[in-house]
Amino acid sequence: MTLAENLFENLRLELRRGCLTLAVLAQLRQEHYGYTLRKALAARGMEIDENTLYPLLRRLEAQGLLTSEWREEDKRNKRFYKLSADGHDIFARLLKEWNDINTAITNLL
């Protein structure tokens, strides 16, 4: 990887980092377990590596934005996540921030 490509990759990852959280929160307005969440996000054009998504879910839960419960589905125990009450509130605020940024960037371009 050249220096320019490396720089681009770092900036791209930096740009994506905050967006991923917003995407996950948006998708978890409906309940999902890790793998179906990943598939749902990918189906909407937001590919997330499993090594990023699964730990992110735990962090968001530890921060009180998600709730989870273990439940059996298809004869297998799975951990299902959804937005908590605080998560809904934070998501709404982040979404507004996102829209403001989007508008600002659009105005700039």
Place this chain on the structure above:
Amino acid sequence: MEMLDRYLQAVRRHLPWRREDDIIAELRANLEAQLEDKEAELGHKLTGAEVEAWLKQLGSPIQVAARYQPQQYLIGPALFPIYRFLLRMVMGWCAVIYTIASTVEIVSRGLGPDASVRAVVQLPWVLFINAAVFTLIFAILERTGIKVPEKFVQGAAIGNEWPQAAVSSHLAQLDGRKKPKTYLQAVLELVVGWIVLVWLLLVPHYPFLLMGPGAIYLKVTPFELAPVWWTFYWCVVVLNMMELAWCIIDLLQDRWQDRHPRRHMIKQALDLLPLLIVLAAPGRVLFALKNPADTAHAATLAQINMWTYRGFAVIAAITILQLAWTLGRMGVETYRRRLAAQ
């Protein structure tokens, strides 16, 4: 499945032990579902080689487990700028002290070019060891800071109030006053004060701590310190202890933010004491001959005494000027406030 089990077992070894069962159970459910999807997509059960390729694609077990660990820093972003600034300063001073000490040793003992080369070669090691100790101190501070982050990063918990804090701080500077001390600065002062005190107490037993390799010179020189130096030494120790006690009291009373300008002035005045002790030495004798009958070094001794005495007189004059400057500034500040109040 056996290969997946082995993979998960390898991941488990690097997970935080309290949550490992929970994390592995979740990871297993997700990966098994992913595997089933893959098999359904391909229309056949994955072969050993295909499972192996898929697991390799997931990443090494250490990398996978590391994502579940909290982000850890040896020295985090809050402390790092202070660490970098102080490290540069410490390294600079180390290099200067080491160079002076080595030069003194080489010149006084008449050592050849070999000794000079050896001293230059050893310099990186001296710097490396000092940097390592300094880094260790900051790593400990970082660990402590993680436990009480709101005290270390002042304003981090304030959230939206930061512009006001910044404006107030700017105004305070314009106002001629310094910013309030942070908890980190107060703790650093205490740590540094403690290190200095320990260093001071060790110096009489280990003179190389003060003079470096030049300490050997003390053994071979025909001169010895006059008794006045012991009074000077204990005065310095007591002053350091007093300052350390002030730091501890401030921390215990949660008054570490205060700058205590009056106390600073008192300290400056007290700093004059050890200098005055030396200047008041009977007969201005600061060094004496180990062997009083040794007349060969009497002239050199007189010169050493004279120049040391003059050196201390200059230092005392500078300290008095500093004290006068501080007093003057305090006076102007009081006058300004009085005018502002009218």
